[in-house]
Amino acid sequence: MRPRIALNVKSVEYEFLQEQFGSKSELLLKSNPVHKKIPVLLHNGKPICESSIIVEYIDEVWSSGPSILPSDPYDRAVARFWAAYLDEKVRRQWFPNVRAAPMAATEEAKNAAVEQLKEGLALLEGAYGEISKGKDFFGGEKIGFLDIAFGSMLGWLRAVQVILGGVKLLDEEKTPGLCKWAVKFSADPAVKDVLPETEKLLEFAKILMAKMKPASSS
Ligand SMILES: N[C@@H](CCC(=O)N[C@@H](CS)C(=O)NCC(=O)O)C(=O)O
Numbered sequence: 603m604r605p606r607i608a609l610n611v612k613s614v615e616y617e618f619l620q621e622q623f624g625s626k627s628e629l630l631l632k633s634n635p636v637h638k639k640i641p642v643l644l645h646n647g648k649p650i651c652e653s654s655i656i657v658e659y660i661d662e663v664w665s666s667g668p669s670i671l672p673s674d675p676y677d678r679a680v681a682r683f684w685a686a687y688l689d690e691k692v693r694r695q696w697f698p699n700v701r702a703a704p705m706a707a708t709e710e711a712k713n714a715a716v717e718q719l720k721e722g723l724a725l726l727e728g729a730y731g732e733i734s735k736g737k738d739f740f741g742g743e744k745i746g747f748l749d750i751a752f753g754s755m756l757g758w759l760r761a762v763q764v765i766l767g768g769v770k771l772l773d774e775e776k777t778p779g780l781c782k783w784a785v786k787f788s789a790d791p792a793v794k795d796v797l798p799e800t801e802k803l804l805e806f807a808k809i810l811m812a813k814m815k816p817a818s819s820s
Contacts, residue, residue: 603754603796604653605641608660610792611745612667623809654685657750671747677733678747681740684729685751692722693755700762701807702814716769720776726752727777734779738786745790753787753797761803
């Protein structure tokens with residue numbers, strides 16, 4: 603989603619190739635032999651890997667379009683800091699824990715996974731207040747690097763709320779800014795056709811959970 607939103611921001615046309623879950627195409631293995639993961643951007647016959655790096659590449663190559671990274675070096679560093687935080691903590695640790703929470707052995711383990719993610723989102727709420735300076739997006743008037751980094755997780759956030767039986771991860775009381783941000787971000791022309799439907803993610807989550815079950819019970 604990150605590269606696609608970035609290309610949309612820049613109004614660049616692209617061909618979107620999807621991978622089949624459970625197998626890896628020759629093109630993917632050849633293009634990203636190190637991690638063997640999507641996304642990969644193929645530009646001028648050359649592969650660029652890692653979603654955040656692809657977004658930065660797009661910003662640099664199509665520099666005449668709207669800027670994605672802030673122009674001020676300090677603001678750029680702050681945006682990269684929070685994007686790295688999202689990837690390290692939210693995406694790699696807390697999200698997988700929460701997605702697996704319905705299968706957690708105890709109620710305490712389930713709640714701990716949810717609380718961790720909520721704490722992370724509360725921190726991000728504070729960052730949103732400071733970085734957006736009262737505007738709609740982390741990037742100000744328009745969506746920027748951090749909007750794209752966090753926004754790519756919005757579909758899963760919504761799906762996880764359903765998986766957890768209606769637990770509110772983004773709630774009006776604790777994260778009012780992020781609630782408002784999520785509505786604006788989802789409706790942005792560069793985003794609205796890219797965000798996956800919650801139903802689709804829930805179907806995918808079922809497949810993932812079924813795969814995890816035998817491992818956790820052995
Ligand atoms: N740090 C990488 C993570 C990429 C990643 O985890 N890709 C997943 C799909 S979202 C994938 O290809 N998974 C297949 C696999 O791990 O074999 C990035 O941001 O691009």
